Amino acid sequence: MSKNNLTNHIDFIRAIVAEDIRTNKWDGRVVTRFPPEPNGYLHIGHAKSICLNFGIAAENPGGQCNLRFDDTNPIKEEQQYIDSIIEDIKWLGWDWGDRLYFASDYFEQMYEYAVQLIKAGKAYVCDLNADEIRQYRGTLTEPGKDSPYRNRSTEENLDLFERMKAGKFPDGSRTLRAKIDMAHPNLNMRDPVMYRILHASHPRTGDKWCIYPTYDWAHGLEDCIEKVTHSICTLEFENHRPLYDWYLDALGVYHPRQYEFARLNMTYTVLSKRKLLQLVQAGLVNGWDDPRMPTISGLRRRGYSPTAIRNFCKHIGVNKFNSTIDIALLEHHVRQDLNKTSLRVMAVLKPLKVVIDNYPKGKVEQLEAVNNPEDPNAGTRKVPFSRELYIEQDDFMEDPPKKFYRLAPGREVRLRYAYFITCKDVVKNADGEIVELHCTYDPATRGGDAPDGRKVKSTLHWVSAEHSLKAQVRLYDHLFTKENPDDVEEGADFKSNLNPNSLETLRDCRVEPSLANTKPLSRYQFERLGYFCVDPDSSEETLIFNRTVSLRDPWAKIQRGQVRSR
RNA sequence: UGGGGAAUAGUGUAACGGUAGCACGACUGACUCUGAAUCAGUUAGUCCAGGUUCAAAUCCUGGUUCCCCAGCCA
Numbered sequence: 001m002s003k004n005n006l007t008n009h010i011d012f013i014r015a016i017v018a019e020d021i022r023t024n025k026w027d028g029r030v031v032t033r034f035p036p037e038p039n040g041y042l043h044i045g046h047a048k049s050i051c052l053n054f055g056i057a058a059e060n061p062g063g064q065c066n067l068r069f070d071d072t073n074p075i076k077e078e079q080q081y082i083d084s085i086i087e088d089i090k091w092l093g094w095d096w097g098d099r100l101y102f103a104s105d106y107f108e109q110m111y112e113y114a115v116q117l118i119k120a121g122k123a124y125v126c127d128l129n130a131d132e133i134r135q136y137r138g139t140l141t142e143p144g145k146d147s148p149y150r151n152r153s154t155e156e157n158l159d160l161f162e163r164m165k166a167g168k169f170p171d172g173s174r175t176l177r178a179k180i181d182m183a184h185p186n187l188n189m190r191d192p193v194m195y196r197i198l199h200a201s202h203p204r205t206g207d208k209w210c211i212y213p214t215y216d217w218a219h220g221l222e223d224c225i226e227k228v229t230h231s232i233c234t235l236e237f238e239n240h241r242p243l244y245d246w247y248l249d250a251l252g253v254y255h256p257r258q259y260e261f262a263r264l265n266m267t268y269t270v271l272s273k274r275k276l277l278q279l280v281q282a283g284l285v286n287g288w289d290d291p292r293m294p295t296i297s298g299l300r301r302r303g304y305s306p307t308a309i310r311n312f313c314k315h316i317g318v319n320k321f322n323s324t325i326d327i328a329l330l331e332h333h334v335r336q337d338l339n340k341t342s343l344r345v346m347a348v349l350k351p352l353k354v355v356i357d358n359y360p361k362g363k364v365e366q367l368e369a370v371n372n373p374e375d376p377n378a379g380t381r382k383v384p385f386s387r388e389l390y391i392e393q394d395d396f397m398e399d400p401p402k403k404f405y406r407l408a409p410g411r412e413v414r415l416r417y418a419y420f421i422t423c424k425d426v427v428k429n430a431d432g433e434i435v436e437l438h439c440t441y442d443p444a445t446r447g448g449d450a451p452d453g454r455k456v457k458s459t460l461h462w463v464s465a466e467h468s469l470k471a472q473v474r475l476y477d478h479l480f481t482k483e484n485p486d487d488v489e490e491g492a493d494f495k496s497n498l499n500p501n502s503l504e505t506l507r508d509c510r511v512e513p514s515l516a517n518t519k520p521l522s523r524y525q526f527e528r529l530g531y532f533c534v535d536p537d538s539s540e541e542t543l544i545f546n547r548t549v550s551l552r553d554p555w556a557k558i559q560r561g562q563v564r565s566r
Numbered sequence: 567u568g569g570g571g572a573a574u575a576g577u578g579u580a581a582c583g584g585u586a587g588c589a590c591g592a593c594u595g596a597c598u599c600u601g602a603a604u605c606a607g608u609u610a611g612u613c614c615a616g617g618u619u620c621a622a623a624u625c626c627u628g629g630u631u632c633c634c635c636a637g638c639c640a
Contacts, residue, residue, distance in 0.1 A: 009579085039640080070640070072640080073639065075639090129638090130638055133638075138636075140567090140635075141567060143568090184569090185568055186569055186570070186635080187568095187636050190636090193637085193638050194638095195638085212638090214637090215639070216640095219640085236634055238635090239570055239571090239635050240635090241570090242570090262572090262633090315590085317579050319578095320571070321572045321632090322632080322633055324578090326576090329577080329578070329589080329590050332589090332591090335603095373602095374603070414599060416599060416600070417599070447599090456599090457601095459598095459599045525602085527600050528601080552601090552603090555601050558601090
């Protein structure tokens with residue numbers, strides 16, 4: 001029936017949720033959560049997880065998705081990250097109602113659960129340091145051995161744990177560990193650490209705590225406290241699920257189920273907070289929101305729409321095996337959305353002056369242009385036309401090769417919404433560079449149609465020299481030169497694959513005057529060029545546009561082919 | 567070499583014993599006042615080897631390859 005299989009296909013996690021509803025496993029409840037650690041900015045990979053978790057909640061009656069910060073490691077976490085994460089998820093269009101939670105709000109409760117485990121003989125204070133714990137843990141193929149502190153009395157454990165909390169011991173000197181099995185084939189089960197001593201100030205709890213729960217201990221409890229039903233995380237946590245289950249079973253408390261899916265990988269891109277942080281800290285990009293970054297804030301500044309990102313996430317699927325999405329798919333979705341929604345304007349990136357010799361000096365006409373052919377409601381606007389214009393340098397060739405349809409000596413083309421013009425003369429400077437074209441126009445073609453029905457091979461965009469506005473335009477290319485940035489020479493790292501030409505700034509661009517009062521983050525299509533977005537740094541004195549993505553450009557491909565075959 | 571996962575066109579993703587489909591990409595062509603969009607078409611796939619069955623991507627057996635785990639990160 002449906003041509004698009006996406007409309008009736010559900011991924012394996014949604015299938016589980018649907019089955020649980022059918023069998024009434026959770027009394028019909030659907031509660032998910034998105035649990036970022038506030039130690040970096042959100043990126044397109046997080047968007048996949050956000051759309052999954054919030055999407056599942058939204059698709060099911062009464063479904064809820066909590067936004068919960070997993071802030072259990074004060075050393076890496078900062079308020080600025082909390083703020084950006086909230087902003088980004090809102091911008092993507094998701095809503096968590098009043099359910100903004102923090103793991104740190106549960107610290108007291110977690111502590112009491114830990115005491116409960118000690119009393120049950122299932123946790124103990126260990127005096128081994130980090131090195132020693134590693135040595136005692138064994139290896140992938142050899143079992144570990146028990147800590148000498150494993151069999152302390154409950155009283156001693158309670159007392160030591162209490163003193164850990166009270167700040168009596170230095171960082172790293174003791175831990176609280178679960179008493180499981182030092183010979184377990186899953187290393188996560190070899191008496192994992194539940195609490196470590198960290199005399200560090202926390203963005204939210206300040207200096208109240210000097211012991212902090214580890215991820216494995218904390219995460220299940222967070223899910224438990226919030227009565228989550230489906231705890232969705234990425235594949236690398238699959239090995240942790242037995243521990244997630246062990247803690248909740250040992251406590252005998254409400255027990256959500258954890259499901260794992262593959263994280264997003266994308267060509268020409270790194271999606272690891274660690275690597276993105278490196279780029280920011282090394283100054284290799286201009287901050288987390290640099291338009292070349294795959295962060296949500298970077299994509300926003302680049303000109304991506306929430307709709308484009310959500311459509312992309314909908315189409316990439318959810319699975320249990322690693323895959324790398326072609327960045328062309330992301331670009332496809334942004335073109336698809338922007339084609340429908342963005343206003344068209346004319347802008348000339350690399351201006352070439354054109355003088356219409358037979359057009360009266362001083363005359364100005366206001367010609368009508370369509371704002372968005374995909375949306376009749378967008379209306380029309382007036383664009384000024386005069387004797388001196390700019391066209392794109394790339395739209396003229398003195399000695400045109402085959403398949404070049406644009407302007408050339410003696411050739412007639414259309415100026416969009418204006419007139420047919422014919423090139424009569426080429427003016428060059430002392431270096432032989434083309435600096436000006438002299439053309440004639442046909443007054444009968446006003447508006448762009450020839451009454452005699454004659455055709456031209458191409459239509460060019462243009463601006464009036466006198467009326468156009470100066471602008472700066474930033475052209476972006478992939479941040480990395482290799483599909484897989486981690487494919488590096490011995491001894492090098494991903495940064496060696498950075499694309500030195502990922503940003504090209506054009507400072508002598510001209511845009512039509514209707515753009516005079518445009519606002520930051522407004523999105524446009526520059527006709528025949530691509531989609532562009534007003535940069536937040538833009539001002540009335542200096543208009544700045546970021547190229548989101550170019551239009552599909554068959555001519556560019558033909559040209560590359562012609563260059564190659566030379 | 568312990569344990570846990572996973573393999574379908576170039577890429578991504580469906581088909582849950584019954585015609586291997588869709589999207590992106592690539593390539594044709596039509597249309598076009600954006601070489602865009604739109605429309606029509608072409609291209610190309612079940613990791614391997616056995617087995618069960620009228621029928622296998624799907625079930626069974628045995629291989630192969632890839633990913634994750636030895637943080638007091640998440």
